[in-house]
Amino acid sequence: MRDQELAEAFERSEINLLVELRTGNGFDEKEYEKLVEALTACANEWECRNSIPKKAVYPLIELYDELVNFSFIYTGERGVRIKNAAENLKKLIHRCTSEEDNTESEKVKVIAKLSEYIKEDGNFFTKLQNGKGIDEQQFEKIYDELNDISDEIHTWESFPKSFVNILIDLCELDLFVHLYQDEFHLQEEADKIYDAYERIFGLIFG
Template structure:
């Protein structure tokens, strides 16, 4: 296992590579293959490094939470082969992130009283995020309970240097609510539900960002 100094260097490489990748896409310069490959390299290293641990540094967690959604949205902004390259990269990064977060069951985190209500409310009535994915719409009452539980958690979590893997997975689900907006508009043709989801995403994003 690498020491803290080496880990911090690797985290810095990941942060810079992610920045290079996203800035080039944001400015219209297209897909930066070199930056993408470095992101993949770092995530692969971290998957091996943190396979047996339950929490990972917040800096890396933040990248994991945001990166797939960012890339997916950029794939919609580009067209043709460039769009396909970005989407393919997004899916591969999502897979790598999921592998990094494997091994720690949600049930273990549920034993922590800080997270008990959050997981209970998410899992109510067929699971909040699964209902969104399947096109069942946005459950206003369930979301408000989830948001209240998340709000109480974030007051404490903002001061932590590492985040539990299972909680990072939940944060990814929150962050990717943005992607459901497009799905509900274009596939399900439910504009009102899309608006509700986007408003909820904005509230959660502001809360997570602190």
């Protein structure tokens, strides 16, 4: 019951903050403080565990990505405030997802090949960060493996933290679009990354 209450409070406070941003009302400081409080309670409870309750996973993996994207939409001081809030919340997310020795060996076995594909050839995300573009062949392996294991994953009541961190990285693929557009000036590569993000997003969130 404790986990359910924590997850519900976190999800509710996240929705309240994001709704204000989506409707153009701007960054609501009171809703933000409620979100910080709820996420801190989650971090206090989960940081020493090996897994995170399923109900909290999807709000957790999209929060930073959503806020950073809103920081691009809202200009000037409002955009800066949202970006700072995103970075602060990311620290709390990291507390929730920092990995301990994982004892859920059966679940880890399920995602082992996915993790292996991501780490291949210098790591899929590291190559993106370093401006090498999206390795389309590697992405297809990652996508196909995630698709293959998705039915089993949906039966889990909790997700290993190693898998939650993979989902966070995949959900934040669209942030590389801004990097390739604004810093690397590689629009074609940015378009490829966004196409990959849309496919992953559809797979994760259905």
